[in-house]
Structure formats: structure tokens, C-alpha cells
Amino acid sequence: MFFKGASSKTIPYWLYLLILFPGVLIASFNFSYDAEVRKLIAFNLAGPVCLGISALYCYYKKIKIEDLQRVLLMILMPLIAQMVYLYFHTPSMDDVKISLSGNYAATGGFGPNQISTVLGMGCFLIATRLFTIRNKLINLIDVILLILMGYRAVITFSRGGIFTALASIVAFLIFFYYKQDSKKLEGSNLRIISMVAIFTVVWLFSSFETRGLIGNRYTNKDAAGVLKEDITTGRAELIETELTAFYKHPLLGIGVGKGIEYREENLGIVIASHNEISRLLAEHGVLGIFALAILLFVPIIFWFKFKNNYFFLAFVAFWFLTINHSAMRIAMPAFVYGLALLYITDEKKDPVHRKRLAG
Incomplete structure (x- = not known):
């Protein structure tokens, strides 16, 4: 990318990356005095930035x-x-x-x-x-x-x-x-x-x-076989706090990384987000909605235009489902998202034609 640049068609993903950074400024004003600002911002922004770079590199790249x-x-x-x-x-x-x-x-x-x-x-x-x-x-x-x-x-x-x-x-x-x-x-x-x-x-x-305990886990029961009330293992409550934060700060959100402190203040627990979508809304506000729209609609438009990558839906599904249960704590879903944007070619080498020498 440094030597060859990126495709002119990657403007939506440049816009996506720009959308992420106002949240950094908001966070710098909202964090408490003893918060590890750099660490919290890096932890929450590394995944989305990795996704943006992956998308910039892969979008319309022929392979x-x-x-x-x-x-x-x-x-x-x-x-x-x-x-x-x-x-x-x-x-x-x-x-x-x-x-x-x-x-x-x-x-x-x-x-x-x-x-x-x-x-x-x-x-x-x-x-x-x-x-x-x-x-x-x-x-x-x-x-x-x-x-x-x-x-x-x-x-x-x-x-x-x-x-x-x-x-x-x-x-x-x-x-x-x-x-x-x-x-x-x-x-x-x-x-x-x-x-x-x-x-x-x-x-x-x-x-x-596992002596049958794996069945209990997947049917949402405890070790004694009693059905649990919350199938999301606390994730629903985390999403609820982030949506509440978005409701109270709809314009620019509460700032990148502030969600951890926000949950500590409202729930009394220190825990990182498990859902990247609700985190985007809470920490970036309306800009988070625009970022999410770019991530969802650009690949869909790309697919309907070419329909040449039968891995497309699988890659997008893997990315989307992963960020819903594990946020973006590892780089893999970001890289897989980029793979969905590749332009698959089915080029066959043309036969070599040689001129016959004149006798």
C-alpha cells in the first residue's frame, strides 16, 4: 500500500477510519484522572483500525x-x-x-x-x-x-x-x-x-x-441441570448499558475506551465490551452508525456487482457473528472481513501463438 497506494474505490473505508478518531478526542475529555488512557484507547481502537487497513488493502484487489x-x-x-x-x-x-x-x-x-x-x-x-x-x-x-x-x-x-x-x-x-x-x-x-x-x-x-456437561452448556443449564435465566451469560446486560450510553450521548458518544469506566459506574463491574456493534454506538454515537453502515453495505454492493466469490457470505458471516460475541479482541475477524472484498478472477493463460518461420 505504501509503494503502490490504494484503489480510488476505497474512499468509503478511508471515511470509516476518519470516523473513528473523533471518539479519541471525546475520550480524552471524559476519562477519569487515574485511567490508563493510552492503553484503553489502543485496546478498543486496534481492532477497528486493523479492519480498516485490511479493507483498504483487499478492496477490489484481484486474486x-x-x-x-x-x-x-x-x-x-x-x-x-x-x-x-x-x-x-x-x-x-x-x-x-x-x-x-x-x-x-x-x-x-x-x-x-x-x-x-x-x-x-x-x-x-x-x-x-x-x-x-x-x-x-x-x-x-x-x-x-x-x-x-x-x-x-x-x-x-x-x-x-x-x-x-x-x-x-x-x-x-x-x-x-x-x-x-x-x-x-x-x-x-x-x-x-x-x-x-x-x-x-x-x-x-x-x-x-465431559461427562455430559457440554450438553448442559449448550442447552443453557448449570452443572446440576437447572435451566439458567440468561442465555447470553451477561452479554445482554452489557449491550443494554452501551445502548443506554448511546441514548444519553447520541451525537459523538462517550469516547473510545470509556465504556469500561461507564460499566463500572453503572454496574459496578470492570469488563470490556463483548459486542462491537453496541460498542461502536456507545463510544462513537451517530458516527458509529455511519461506520457500521459502511462496513455492512459496501461489501453487499460489491457482491451484487460481481458475484464471483463463493466465500463472500461465509467471510462476512464469520466477521459479523464474531464481533457480536467477542467484539474485536483479535485481528482474525478484521482480516477475514478484508478477504470478502477480494475480486476473484478466473483467468486462464492464453495459448502462446508462434509465427511460423518463412521457408
């Missing part, structure tokens, strides 16, 4: 489908490495204390929400390879990896990453079917049945290993 597959493989490799590490670090559920609110022990001490998100992404990428790569040996390896990664994702006891992965797979299949000819559909149907069987095996094994 062949083969090269996109290589990019997705490069995303998958470190996720496999993360999964392998977890197997070595926590070899058996018998060795860990299970927590129904997110299992830190089973995620190597890392945040269950974030590990669930990245492993969910891994499951999504492996599942798509079962449809886009027709090679028996590779498919067999991918099936084994899908079982192993699916199990590690489920036993994090964090539901967001699992639901996001399943929704992204369905979104991918919708557009993949749309692009397929009738001859390939039969093989795809068989692969869908096989994938459902794989997920069933993963769930049954996870239930056995």
Missing part, C-alpha cells in the same frame, strides 16, 4: 481462486499448530477442572472465547476444503484434522466460535451450490452427509469426555 486457496491454507496452518499445542498441553479432560462458563484449563490458559473463535475458523476452513479439493488422500487428512479440531473447539465450553463456524459453513455451502454444475452436486451431497456424521461423532465424543 486468482488458486491463490486465494493458498492464502486460506496459510491461515489454517498456524491454527493446526495451535490445536496440536493444546493436545500436548491438556492431553485429557480427566486432567482439567471443567468450568461451564468457559474452560481456561482446556484452552492452555488462553481465553476460551478467543480459542473457540480461532478453532472455529479452523473447522470452517477444513470443511470448505472437503468441497473445493477433490483428492482422496488430502480429504482423508482433512477429515482427521476436522475431528481433532472440532473436539478442541467444543471443549472450550465457549459457544460463540462453534455457532459462528457452523453458520459460516452453511453460508459457504449456499453460494458454493449456486456456483456448481449439476454433475458435481451429487458428490457434494455425499460430502455434506459425511460432514454431518463427522460433527455428530465429535459431539458424542465431547459429551462422553
Whole structure:
């Protein structure tokens, strides 16, 4: 981007980045005296800025489908490495204390929400390879990896990453079917049945290993099997406080990073936002609405114009669902959003024509 610049069509994303910065000025006036201003602003602004840069780079950038597959493989490799590490670090559920609110022990001490998100992404990428790569040996390896990664994702006891992965797979299949000819559909149907069987095996094994507690987690019950009142595990209350902040400060919001202090003042708890949409509204006000509109409508317009990327809906779904349960605490959803903006080409090399030498 530094040497070649960005496309002239990226103006909406430059505008999006500009929209974020008035919130920094508002925050500098609203923070309490003892607040770590730089740290709070950086924590809350790093993700949205990362998304903006990713969008600037990827928007309208041409890439062949083969090269996109290589990019997705490069995303998958470190996720496999993360999964392998977890197997070595926590070899058996018998060795860990299970927590129904997110299992830190089973995620190597890392945040269950974030590990669930990245492993969910891994499951999504492996599942798509079962449809886009027709090679028996590779498919067999991918099936084994899908079982192993699916199990590690489920036993994090964090539901967001699992639901996001399943929704992204369905979104991918919708557009993949749309692009397929009738001859390939039969093989795809068989692969869908096989994938459902794989997920069933993963769930049954996870239930056995967790002594049925994983079922309680997904049906919103406690360890004793009693149904909980709040299925959102407190997220609804966090969203409510942020919408209240937006209602009271609709023009420019309460400022970037101020949401943590605002919840401490109103709820008596210190906790970061779990929802990027309500955070945008609370901390940026009306400008947050404009930022969200850019992020939602620009990709949709782009898709309807070209319709050449059958990963599009899956990438957008992954980004949108992730920022709704985990905000933007990791860079992955920002990068995946950028991938949805790539222009997929199906260029075939032209045959080389040589002039015949005159005899």
C-alpha cells in the first residue's frame, strides 16, 4: 500500500477510519484522572483500525481462486499448530477442572472465547476444503484434522466460535451450490452427509469426555441441570448499558475506551465490551452508525456487482457473528472481513501463438 497506494474505490473505508478518531478526542475529555488512557484507547481502537487497513488493502484487489486457496491454507496452518499445542498441553479432560462458563484449563490458559473463535475458523476452513479439493488422500487428512479440531473447539465450553463456524459453513455451502454444475452436486451431497456424521461423532465424543456437561452448556443449564435465566451469560446486560450510553450521548458518544469506566459506574463491574456493534454506538454515537453502515453495505454492493466469490457470505458471516460475541479482541475477524472484498478472477493463460518461420 505504501509503494503502490490504494484503489480510488476505497474512499468509503478511508471515511470509516476518519470516523473513528473523533471518539479519541471525546475520550480524552471524559476519562477519569487515574485511567490508563493510552492503553484503553489502543485496546478498543486496534481492532477497528486493523479492519480498516485490511479493507483498504483487499478492496477490489484481484486474486486468482488458486491463490486465494493458498492464502486460506496459510491461515489454517498456524491454527493446526495451535490445536496440536493444546493436545500436548491438556492431553485429557480427566486432567482439567471443567468450568461451564468457559474452560481456561482446556484452552492452555488462553481465553476460551478467543480459542473457540480461532478453532472455529479452523473447522470452517477444513470443511470448505472437503468441497473445493477433490483428492482422496488430502480429504482423508482433512477429515482427521476436522475431528481433532472440532473436539478442541467444543471443549472450550465457549459457544460463540462453534455457532459462528457452523453458520459460516452453511453460508459457504449456499453460494458454493449456486456456483456448481449439476454433475458435481451429487458428490457434494455425499460430502455434506459425511460432514454431518463427522460433527455428530465429535459431539458424542465431547459429551462422553465431559461427562455430559457440554450438553448442559449448550442447552443453557448449570452443572446440576437447572435451566439458567440468561442465555447470553451477561452479554445482554452489557449491550443494554452501551445502548443506554448511546441514548444519553447520541451525537459523538462517550469516547473510545470509556465504556469500561461507564460499566463500572453503572454496574459496578470492570469488563470490556463483548459486542462491537453496541460498542461502536456507545463510544462513537451517530458516527458509529455511519461506520457500521459502511462496513455492512459496501461489501453487499460489491457482491451484487460481481458475484464471483463463493466465500463472500461465509467471510462476512464469520466477521459479523464474531464481533457480536467477542467484539474485536483479535485481528482474525478484521482480516477475514478484508478477504470478502477480494475480486476473484478466473483467468486462464492464453495459448502462446508462434509465427511460423518463412521457408
